[in-house]
Amino acid sequence: MAGDLLDGVTSDPVRMGWMQGSPPPADKILLASRADHMRFPMIRWSYSNMRQFVPSRRVAAGDESKALERAIDEGLGQIRFVPLNADEPMSLEQSLTQAFTDGILVLHRGKVVFERWFGVTGPETRHIAFSVTKSFVGTLAEMLVEEGRLDPAALASDYLPELTGSGFGDATVRQVLDMTTALDFSEDYADPNSGIGAYSAALGLTPRPVDYAGPIDLASYLPRIGKAGQHGTGFTYRTPNTEVLAWMIARIERKHFAEVLSERIWRPLGMRGDADLIVDQAGTAFAGGGLNLRLEDLARFGEAMRLGGLGVIPEAVVQRATHGGEPAHFDRNRYPQLPGWSYGSQWWISNNNRGCFSARGIHGQTLWVDPAAEMTVARFASHPTAANGANDPLSLPAWAALAEALSS
Amino acid sequence: MAGDLLDGVTSDPVRMGWMQGSPPPADKILLASRADHMRFPMIRWSYSNMRQFVPSRRVAAGDESKALERAIDEGLGQIRFVPLNADEPMSLEQSLTQAFTDGILVLHRGKVVFERWFGVTGPETRHIAFSVTKSFVGTLAEMLVEEGRLDPAALASDYLPELTGSGFGDATVRQVLDMTTALDFSEDYADPNSGIGAYSAALGLTPRPVDYAGPIDLASYLPRIGKAGQHGTGFTYRTPNTEVLAWMIARIERKHFAEVLSERIWRPLGMRGDADLIVDQAGTAFAGGGLNLRLEDLARFGEAMRLGGLGVIPEAVVQRATHGGEPAHFDRNRYPQLPGWSYGSQWWISNNNRGCFSARGIHGQTLWVDPAAEMTVARFASHPTAANGANDPLSLPAWAALAEALSS
Numbered sequence: 001m002a003g004d005l006l007d008g009v010t011s012d013p014v015r016m017g018w019m020q021g022s023p024p025p026a027d028k029i030l031l032a033s034r035a036d037h038m039r040f041p042m043i044r045w046s047y048s049n050m051r052q053f054v055p056s057r058r059v060a061a062g063d064e065s066k067a068l069e070r071a072i073d074e075g076l077g078q079i080r081f082v083p084l085n086a087d088e089p090m091s092l093e094q095s096l097t098q099a100f101t102d103g104i105l106v107l108h109r110g111k112v113v114f115e116r117w118f119g120v121t122g123p124e125t126r127h128i129a130f131s132v133t134k135s136f137v138g139t140l141a142e143m144l145v146e147e148g149r150l151d152p153a154a155l156a157s158d159y160l161p162e163l164t165g166s167g168f169g170d171a172t173v174r175q176v177l178d179m180t181t182a183l184d185f186s187e188d189y190a191d192p193n194s195g196i197g198a199y200s201a202a203l204g205l206t207p208r209p210v211d212y213a214g215p216i217d218l219a220s221y222l223p224r225i226g227k228a229g230q231h232g233t234g235f236t237y238r239t240p241n242t243e244v245l246a247w248m249i250a251r252i253e254r255k256h257f258a259e260v261l262s263e264r265i266w267r268p269l270g271m272r273g274d275a276d277l278i279v280d281q282a283g284t285a286f287a288g289g290g291l292n293l294r295l296e297d298l299a300r301f302g303e304a305m306r307l308g309g310l311g312v313i314p315e316a317v318v319q320r321a322t323h324g325g326e327p328a329h330f331d332r333n334r335y336p337q338l339p340g341w342s343y344g345s346q347w348w349i350s351n352n353n354r355g356c357f358s359a360r361g362i363h364g365q366t367l368w369v370d371p372a373a374e375m376t377v378a379r380f381a382s383h384p385t386a387a388n389g390a391n392d393p394l395s396l397p398a399w400a401a402l403a404e405a406l407s408s
Numbered sequence: 409m410a411g412d413l414l415d416g417v418t419s420d421p422v423r424m425g426w427m428q429g430s431p432p433p434a435d436k437i438l439l440a441s442r443a444d445h446m447r448f449p450m451i452r453w454s455y456s457n458m459r460q461f462v463p464s465r466r467v468a469a470g471d472e473s474k475a476l477e478r479a480i481d482e483g484l485g486q487i488r489f490v491p492l493n494a495d496e497p498m499s500l501e502q503s504l505t506q507a508f509t510d511g512i513l514v515l516h517r518g519k520v521v522f523e524r525w526f527g528v529t530g531p532e533t534r535h536i537a538f539s540v541t542k543s544f545v546g547t548l549a550e551m552l553v554e555e556g557r558l559d560p561a562a563l564a565s566d567y568l569p570e571l572t573g574s575g576f577g578d579a580t581v582r583q584v585l586d587m588t589t590a591l592d593f594s595e596d597y598a599d600p601n602s603g604i605g606a607y608s609a610a611l612g613l614t615p616r617p618v619d620y621a622g623p624i625d626l627a628s629y630l631p632r633i634g635k636a637g638q639h640g641t642g643f644t645y646r647t648p649n650t651e652v653l654a655w656m657i658a659r660i661e662r663k664h665f666a667e668v669l670s671e672r673i674w675r676p677l678g679m680r681g682d683a684d685l686i687v688d689q690a691g692t693a694f695a696g697g698g699l700n701l702r703l704e705d706l707a708r709f710g711e712a713m714r715l716g717g718l719g720v721i722p723e724a725v726v727q728r729a730t731h732g733g734e735p736a737h738f739d740r741n742r743y744p745q746l747p748g749w750s751y752g753s754q755w756w757i758s759n760n761n762r763g764c765f766s767a768r769g770i771h772g773q774t775l776w777v778d779p780a781a782e783m784t785v786a787r788f789a790s791h792p793t794a795a796n797g798a799n800d801p802l803s804l805p806a807w808a809a810l811a812e813a814l815s816s
Contacts (some may be wrong), residue, residue, distance in 0.1 A: 024690060030691075052687055216439075245456070272471075281441070283439045
């Protein structure tokens with residue numbers, strides 16, 4: 001399928017006809033066995049329906065949840081900004097399809113002021129959050145740190161003896177939290193032979209080769225990751241760090257990670273709906289990117305962080321999650337669009353004078369909080385390019401323009 | 409694993425240690441690729457966690473649901489009855505583990521009077537209902553009949569031209585509803601070469617042989633079922649009838665079966681939680697047995713039927729579902745424990761003077777309604793034997809004793 005000829009409008013999954021009809025026509029059926037669910041343009045359907053392709057586990061919400069208040073300002077769709085890679089301004093509305101947006105919610109002072117849905121994505125859709133999941137994991141880990149149950153100065157292998165001798169063996173919990181571990185693992189989504197490929201095979205997110213004899217779950221795979229370099233000297237984004245974090249959390253809590261997430265965040269924050277967490281064949285959470293949730297629940301998480309944790313997440317945790325990481329550790333060449341940023345506690349931190357911080361996942365999943373503007377943006381997308389460098393030129397100026405409009 | 413040596417107590421999934429730990433020990437991991445999820449004693453864990461093994465789709469509940477009222481009478485556990493195949497009486501409490509019960513709720517006049525949970529099953533568990541699913545499908549089909557949108561006298565192939573030339577081609581909708589179709593399909597769960605084996609392979613509920621080249625979804629498989637005999641002369645329980653019904657429903661409603669079930673039953677009846685519906689690779693519902701739901705939501709469905717449909721299900725539909733089928737069509741030799749019964753509209757009907765009717769699924773899934781006693785029993789189980797003949801000797805007298813106790 002000539003996916004590279006399709007733009008945000010022509011790749012609309014309803015227009016493409018994916019999985020429509022009873023049954024869908026043969027050429028419109030997306031098969032996990034062909035990895036259709038992970039290839040553009042099919043991802044425009046699959047990212048809103050991941051549990052139809054892979055095993056999952058419920059992250060239970062409580063029985064009580066209040067709907068978000070609405071104070072819609074349709075004029076916001078017409079605010080204009082200049083993309084980072086362009087000379088001509090465009091409107092927010094125009095930018096949405098260009099960013100392959102599936103859904104967006106903008107909250108100002110806790111009320112939804114702007115809301116758009118595209119394709120097969122709606123308010124009740126559980127859309128995959130990819131690495132936005134990591135910020136939930138990091139927050140939970142920091143909560144255990146705050147309670148004295150997880151020592152950031154201890155070694156990861158103190159909690160997980162299985163990791164002794166692996167690349168994680170002599171890394172501290174803090175290094176895992178801030179992704180300053182030095183691992184023999186490449187996270188290049190465009191390279192099929194990268195570490196992320198072996199990781200994905202172990203996870204089972206995509207079909208394995210017929211003659212595959214490697215690990216079939218994360219706990220078997222993670223100890224095989226070696227070391228390359230010296231821990232603690234720089235931030236390098238590697239998803240296995242998050243899997244190790246979630247593994248520690250489950251080990252400490254003696255519960256499945258999905259239960260911890262439900263009890264410590266989903267229920268107390270009054271999330272509107274259960275989430276779907278992708279699991280590997282051993283039932284272990286795909287904590288590095290497997291959370292599928294309602295967009296408004298992602299916005300709720302952002303609001304909780306913006307408002308100091310709402311008594312659910314300790315303020316010290318919020319402080320570390322939104323002001324952590326070491327800018328000197330950040331790779332300026334790799335992230336030219338994020339100058340002065342840092343990565344800490346599994347959050348992306350702007351260190352700008354507005355206090356902006358973000359949770360980011362491939363293909364455009366975004367939680368963006370601008371405390372100065374009392375604004376939270378939650379966005380799901382299915383951009384053909386995994387790396388967020390592809391949509392940042394549109395998105396970052398859009399959030400800035402929104403913040404300015406809401407602050408005036 | 410010597411499953412045949414295990415009883416209801418020793419097969420307890422917590423005691424067995426399935427899937428406990430982060431990660432579980434290698435010999436405690438249940439793998440879909442080995443069909444662990446469909447074999448005793450592993451089913452005592454898997455039937456409460458099916459979405460971790462197979463693709464599924466959400467059946468959405470609405471935002472508002474009231475908890476069932478409780479009026480617990482612990483004395484009910486001590487009521488005694490004589491099993492059909494025994495001389496000595498036993499207590500209800502004793503019978504529960506003997507029937508490999510995972511959960512049971514007894515409602516009297518709409519309030520929960522008795523409640524027990526075992527193993528890994530609890531109030532929030534979505535346990536597989538197996539063929540109890542069929543009674544939801546039959547009820548939805550009768551609702552369309554009542555609205556004049558599905559003609560019981562028409563041919564199935566009038567709605568689904570794909571079935572022309574198949575065993576279903578010249579069967580009427582009513583014959584499909586009441587399972588009086590004459591198909592070349594054996595539903596012997598103990599025979600790996602039966603029709604149910606090919607059906608299961610198409611469905612993908614169990615792993616397919618490596619060299620499998622058969623259909624990979626229900627819509628490709630169902631037209632391949634041939635005819636054997638004459639339609640309308642007798643009731644023979646065959647699950648593909650239900651798949652055809654659900655297919656017709658989806659075709660008429662132009663929606664996924666999960667959406668129809670949500671809109672027409674789950675939301676209006678105020679179900680407490682979303683359900684998980686197993687789907688095949690084309691995303692089509694496994695409507696013959698793939699519903700996973702909270703036990704209290706199953707009880708709610710029974711209560712709705714007992715109370716004339718509660719304005720959600722038309723009374724005429726309730727009447728047909730609870731008084732339908734032709735006793736003369738019922739196979740007395742096959743169901744010696746169900747004398748005088750009939751099967752109609754995908755419900756099991758006792759035709760006794762109490763008006764009892766039931767939804768039944770393999771391995772002990774049961775919804776039992778005794779209108780005379782104003783009683784509804786909902787039970788999940790993971791009995792080692794699929795056929796309900798294995799637990800009826802315990803269950804039928806238990807329900808009768810409960811009804812008597814609640815009526816006195």
